[in-house]
Amino acid sequence: MATTAETSVAAHPKFEPVIGLEVHVHLLTAAKIFCSCSTRFGAPPNSNVCPVCLGMPGALPVLNKKVVEFATLAAMALNCRINETSIFARKNYFYPDLPKGYQISQYDKPLAEHGYIEIPAGSGKAGDKKKIGITRVHLEEDAGKSLHEGFPDADEKTAIDLNRTGVPLIEIVSEPDISTPDEAYEYLTRLKEIILYTGVSDCNMEEGSLRCDANVSVRPRGQKEFGTKAEIKNVNSFRFIREALEYDIGRQIDVIESGGKITQETRLYNSNEGKTYSMRSKEQAHDYRYFPEPDLLPLVVDAKWKSEIARALPELPEARRSRMVKDYGITEYDAQVLTFSKSLADQFEQAAKAAKNPKRVANLVQGELMGRLKAKGIEIEQSPISMRGVAASADLVEAGTISGKMLKDLYDLSFERGKDFPVVYEEEGRPQQSTDTSALEKIIDEILAANPRQLEQYRAGKKTMLGFFVGQVMKASKGQASPQIVNELLAKKLE
Numbered sequence: 001m002a003t004t005a006e007t008s009v010a011a012h013p014k015f016e017p018v019i020g021l022e023v024h025v026h027l028l029t030a031a032k033i034f035c036s037c038s039t040r041f042g043a044p045p046n047s048n049v050c051p052v053c054l055g056m057p058g059a060l061p062v063l064n065k066k067v068v069e070f071a072t073l074a075a076m077a078l079n080c081r082i083n084e085t086s087i088f089a090r091k092n093y094f095y096p097d098l099p100k101g102y103q104i105s106q107y108d109k110p111l112a113e114h115g116y117i118e119i120p121a122g123s124g125k126a127g128d129k130k131k132i133g134i135t136r137v138h139l140e141e142d143a144g145k146s147l148h149e150g151f152p153d154a155d156e157k158t159a160i161d162l163n164r165t166g167v168p169l170i171e172i173v174s175e176p177d178i179s180t181p182d183e184a185y186e187y188l189t190r191l192k193e194i195i196l197y198t199g200v201s202d203c204n205m206e207e208g209s210l211r212c213d214a215n216v217s218v219r220p221r222g223q224k225e226f227g228t229k230a231e232i233k234n235v236n237s238f239r240f241i242r243e244a245l246e247y248d249i250g251r252q253i254d255v256i257e258s259g260g261k262i263t264q265e266t267r268l269y270n271s272n273e274g275k276t277y278s279m280r281s282k283e284q285a286h287d288y289r290y291f292p293e294p295d296l297l298p299l300v301v302d303a304k305w306k307s308e309i310a311r312a313l314p315e316l317p318e319a320r321r322s323r324m325v326k327d328y329g330i331t332e333y334d335a336q337v338l339t340f341s342k343s344l345a346d347q348f349e350q351a352a353k354a355a356k357n358p359k360r361v362a363n364l365v366q367g368e369l370m371g372r373l374k375a376k377g378i379e380i381e382q383s384p385i386s387m388r389g390v391a392a393s394a395d396l397v398e399a400g401t402i403s404g405k406m407l408k409d410l411y412d413l414s415f416e417r418g419k420d421f422p423v424v425y426e427e428e429g430r431p432q433q434s435t436d437t438s439a440l441e442k443i444i445d446e447i448l449a450a451n452p453r454q455l456e457q458y459r460a461g462k463k464t465m466l467g468f469f470v471g472q473v474m475k476a477s478k479g480q481a482s483p484q485i486v487n488e489l490l491a492k493k494l495e
């Protein structure tokens, strides 16, 4: 869930970190970027391959139009400027899972530039925002996978699965605007949320659909120039990225304070130990010798195509939250929870609009549903009571059919039985609050007789005692009575 960070290292008095993030996101197209092979995850190894993605000599890439549309949509959602012309380039390196010996990527002319994501600033309260710049969003193809286990002779051999070769990726590169591990965590959370809203990726980190590398350096506070950076690669959760950054910032400060020098290098994070380890130093780093891909034309996304793509741009989470706060009178926090996923927000809004009183739906979500979810330790997406169920219950209260107390009891039953509200309501025989006035009048008579002192005070002019009597009657009716009717009957009796 999109929560603010619960841990953070205290800011160092002398040094400040500078963090930049590179995020790779798989695009959910059915076919690969330069051939028509399937992108489906989990297919038998080397079954989704063809001469193009195997890098056979003479095979030519053909750009998948859908990939361009998805990438452009994501870049728009990240507030980027879309370059009308972008150029594919060859990034040359040798690796066993890269059959061509180069990756088709984009280099000096990427698809999109100059975007940003807003994250909560400082305490995150009072709507304070900080803009994290996005340098660029570019298109590229993924490489294959080296397998080190799960097949015979795995202890002696490495196997290669090329199903992933040519799966479309966007790389999203941030400006070095991030100054704490918590901000990095927030940035990634927002980024993922925005991409999920556009529907161009499932951002599934376990399946490698979203991967993140972090660049981190430290510099004395007030210094303009950046320190030497370390690149932390292949961390597979946002929480681990925050931990890895916290560790490495501490490590770098220790090195500098003890008179040492930071070496530019790639490091890996070991989440069991909570430490980063050097993988390779800059001297061993690649020289990619980029040059324009001769087999592909420049990519042109003209104004017409751009506006067609823009039509698919949904209302984005940040805008939706502000609107929901306004439309339903809910808090920022509730809006945050209710926009956790696009489908949940859609469900809520559908329910709220279908209900007689949308605000009551919102109130029930924040007042009755959230507390129970929290007590059970489950997310709203696992809630036994659906948004439709909340809307149904809101209508019953609105119509005076059930009381607030009855609703609470029915919600408790829903959670006990793991069933939606309408089901439990039926199971309980469609209970109704008592509007049987003769039974209520009897209760009222008893209450008045049992509280002569309060009755005297009321008669003496202390009209606030009415509330006391209403409370007593509600209690005696075990919450089954309609407060409205109790009020009316009491008023009549006391006259």
Ligand SMILES: [Zn+2]
Pocket (backbone or CB within 6 Å): 032, 035, 036, 037, 048, 049, 050, 051, 052, 053, 054, 166
């Ligand atoms: Zn292929």
